[in-house]
Amino acid sequence: MHKSDFQWEIEPANSLLDLKLKDTWEYRDLLMLLVRRDFVSFYKQTILGPLWFFIQPLLTTIMFTFVFGRLAGISTDGLPQPLFYMAGITAWNYFAECLTKTSTVFKDNANIFGKVYFPRLIMPLSIVVSNLVRFAVQLVLFLAVMVFYYVKDASFQPTFALALFPLIVLLMAAQGLGLGMIISAMTTKYRDLAFLVTFGVQLLMYATTVIYPLSAAPQNLKWVLEINPMTAIIETFRYGFLGAGTFSWVSLGYTTLVTGGVLIFGIVIFNKVEKNFVDTV
Amino acid sequence: MNNIAIKVENLSKAYQLGEIGTGTISRDLERWFAKVRGKEDPFLRIGETNDRNSKGNSDVVWSLKDINFEIEQGDAVGIIGRNGAGKSTLLKILSRVTSPTTGKISGRGRIASLLEVGTGFHPELTGRENIYLNGAILGMRKKEIARKFDEIVDFAGVERYVDTPVKRYSSGMYVRLAFAVAAHLESEILIVDEVLAVGDAEFQKKCLGKMGEVSKGEGRTVLFVSHNMGAVKTLCNKGILLTQGNVSFYGAVADTINCYSQNFINNKAEFKSIKGNRGLEIIDIVINGSNDPSINIFETIKIEIKYKIHNYEYSNFETFIIIHDENDTEIISFFQKDAGKLALIDEKNKNVIASFENILRPGNYKVSAGFFDPYRNFVDWVAPASLFIVEENFHEGGRYDYRLGKVFSKAIWS
Numbered sequence: 001m002h003k004s005d006f007q008w009e010i011e012p013a014n015s016l017l018d019l020k021l022k023d024t025w026e027y028r029d030l031l032m033l034l035v036r037r038d039f040v041s042f043y044k045q046t047i048l049g050p051l052w053f054f055i056q057p058l059l060t061t062i063m064f065t066f067v068f069g070r071l072a073g074i075s076t077d078g079l080p081q082p083l084f085y086m087a088g089i090t091a092w093n094y095f096a097e098c099l100t101k102t103s104t105v106f107k108d109n110a111n112i113f114g115k116v117y118f119p120r121l122i123m124p125l126s127i128v129v130s131n132l133v134r135f136a137v138q139l140v141l142f143l144a145v146m147v148f149y150y151v152k153d154a155s156f157q158p159t160f161a162l163a164l165f166p167l168i169v170l171l172m173a174a175q176g177l178g179l180g181m182i183i184s185a186m187t188t189k190y191r192d193l194a195f196l197v198t199f200g201v202q203l204l205m206y207a208t209t210v211i212y213p214l215s216a217a218p219q220n221l222k223w224v225l226e227i228n229p230m231t232a233i234i235e236t237f238r239y240g241f242l243g244a245g246t247f248s249w250v251s252l253g254y255t256t257l258v259t260g261g262v263l264i265f266g267i268v269i270f271n272k273v274e275k276n277f278v279d280t281v
Numbered sequence: 282m283n284n285i286a287i288k289v290e291n292l293s294k295a296y297q298l299g300e301i302g303t304g305t306i307s308r309d310l311e312r313w314f315a316k317v318r319g320k321e322d323p324f325l326r327i328g329e330t331n332d333r334n335s336k337g338n339s340d341v342v343w344s345l346k347d348i349n350f351e352i353e354q355g356d357a358v359g360i361i362g363r364n365g366a367g368k369s370t371l372l373k374i375l376s377r378v379t380s381p382t383t384g385k386i387s388g389r390g391r392i393a394s395l396l397e398v399g400t401g402f403h404p405e406l407t408g409r410e411n412i413y414l415n416g417a418i419l420g421m422r423k424k425e426i427a428r429k430f431d432e433i434v435d436f437a438g439v440e441r442y443v444d445t446p447v448k449r450y451s452s453g454m455y456v457r458l459a460f461a462v463a464a465h466l467e468s469e470i471l472i473v474d475e476v477l478a479v480g481d482a483e484f485q486k487k488c489l490g491k492m493g494e495v496s497k498g499e500g501r502t503v504l505f506v507s508h509n510m511g512a513v514k515t516l517c518n519k520g521i522l523l524t525q526g527n528v529s530f531y532g533a534v535a536d537t538i539n540c541y542s543q544n545f546i547n548n549k550a551e552f553k554s555i556k557g558n559r560g561l562e563i564i565d566i567v568i569n570g571s572n573d574p575s576i577n578i579f580e581t582i583k584i585e586i587k588y589k590i591h592n593y594e595y596s597n598f599e600t601f602i603i604i605h606d607e608n609d610t611e612i613i614s615f616f617q618k619d620a621g622k623l624a625l626i627d628e629k630n631k632n633v634i635a636s637f638e639n640i641l642r643p644g645n646y647k648v649s650a651g652f653f654d655p656y657r658n659f660v661d662w663v664a665p666a667s668l669f670i671v672e673e674n675f676h677e678g679g680r681y682d683y684r685l686g687k688v689f690s691k692a693i694w695s
Contacts, residue, residue, distance in 0.1 A: 116376070
């Protein structure tokens with residue numbers, strides 16, 4: 001019998017570079033249905049429904065304005081404090097949500113994964129897309145606040161970097177996804193990492209320029225912030241919308257490279273673990 | 282032209298016993314180091330059988346070992362074997378839920394696997410939304426689902442509730458809907474685990490009918506794992522018997538089931554007399570009139586005792602039956618006098634039949650039986666010999682829920 005007679009084969013291990021992207025594409029309908037499920041199940045049986053998407057960034061902004069703006073008096077690059085924080089929070093939230101949700105993808109879906117085969121990559125991808133919906137809603141809120149301050153006193157101007165917005169979103173998604181998948185792959189065996197993620201993300205926020213601008217960082221510590229690939233993303237985001245912040249092609253290029261690396265590594269390790277995770281989880 | 286749908290070659294699957302997690306870093310390093318030096322994985326020693334009663338000397342157990350078989354297109358193959366024989370592992374590998382340790386499976390055609398019904402159902406979503414979601418999880422395209430939507434709803438009989446969240450469904454409706462989605466999957470190969478052990482009897486019949494239709498009518502290949510020999514017999518034309526991770530028989534379904542029963546009842550031929558002068562001699566104890574030793578909880582068991590007449594002076598006698606568990610502990614006994622009458626010598630049939638509801642918990646049981654004369658003197662009493670297995674299902678279709686107790690009974694509640 002010729003090998004070519006068969007349409008599929010099940011073997012112990014695939015090559016590391018087989019990313020199964022074609023297989024994943026075949027299941028694109030599932031991706032959209034999962035996104036829909038996440039969205040619908042989020043607001044079913046709630047009174048405020050999708051309004052809940054607004055409440056979290058709004059309250060956090062008020063809190064940050066009070067603690068870091070009023071009490072600590074940290075610089076905001078000359079921007080109105082609420083606007084500055086809300087820009088940071090909106091962008092950061094998207095990244096953080098992608099990361100934390102993706103990092104528990106095996107544990108959360110152990111039941112489904114144990115019973116049915118579909119390209120596992122669909123699950124983390126659906127998380128990223130679901131959060132995109134949420135991000136879009138929060139962005140509307142941010143734009144509303146922006147317009148409000150713009151009308152009140154136009155002390156800021158959007159810049160050309162606004163055109164980079166799609167790239168910024170892509171980078172945030174890819175980074176959250178990549179890191180999340182690496183962590184998720186490791187947590188199937190070592191649960192310890194799962195504990196680290198929740199507060200690790202919080203710590204990472206302080207190492208990123210969410211509540212302070214890069215320009216306010218002390219010279220001798222600036223390199224730490226510049227290594228962090230999220231910094232360039234948040235700074236570019238702010239620079240694009242509000243015209244304040246540090247923008248450089250070099251750091252954006254660096255971030256893109258790192259993100260690409262993280263994403264590819266994430267997919268590879270995710271695919272490797274996915275094959276046998278049912279036996280260990 | 283050959284028409285092999287699935288070809289399994291040297292398939293093995295190892296599982297690690299004990300704790301996973303603690304000490305795995307050091308173990309991973311050790312494993313990696315062995316690999317670097319080109320040595321065999323120190324934790325995967327081939328050669329141990331999957332026998333859970335004997336303790337092996339490594340932490341790895343081979344759930345499947347060097348399995349080879351081919352399945353032809355259009356065949357309906359029943360996979361049977363005792364618990365732990367590797368049936369589920371085989372299905373999991375075929376469904377690509379987990380991957381084999383060694384070996385290869387190749388095949389032709391799209392596989393639909395039903396290890397569970399309703400995978401991915403979300404309680405908050407409506408029936409309609411869940412049909413789409415579940416269908417997509419099972420590998421259907423949206424268009425395909427839309428085309429079959431009415432048929433699915435019709436099969437499940439939930440027209441009125443299709444826009445109600447499934448958390449408000451009765452469990453029966455839920456299962457019917459879930460099965461309906463899976464049953465309408467277009468695939469060349471269908472893999473079914475014991476999902477039919479759900480729903481009421483009527484729906485089970487409908488599912489079996491649908492599956493039969495699938496394998497016979499549409500030329501699909503079906504792999505069916507079940508403890509329910511009756512269902513296997515009606516649905517399948519071939520059978521694979523797994524014993525401790527090996528294929529011990531592969532052939533026509535009736536032969537496979539026979540082989541399974543023979544395997545199980547290996548010492549049936551001997552009926553050793555413990556007591557009595559054997560004026561009447563017990564020669565056989567037949568359970569449910571066949572070689573199929575499996576019974577569900579609350580199903581009726583029919584035990585037939587066949588005897589020979591040597592020299593017996595009375596016209597009647599009393600029969601008793603004792604059921605023992607695997608360790609020969611007596612669990613329950615039945616005495617004919619409790620039912621109010623004795624047996625008459627039946628020159629023609631030379632048998633006594635006792636029927637009762639099976640109240641035993643899942644497990645393996647042996648039967649011993651004996652005769653008294655009308656004055657309660659032993660005529661014959663044979664040592665426990667015939668065996669039967671109580672399956673992990675209730676007769677009504679529910680799964681055994683690991684409740685406590687050796688026997689279950691139905692009370693009158695008020």
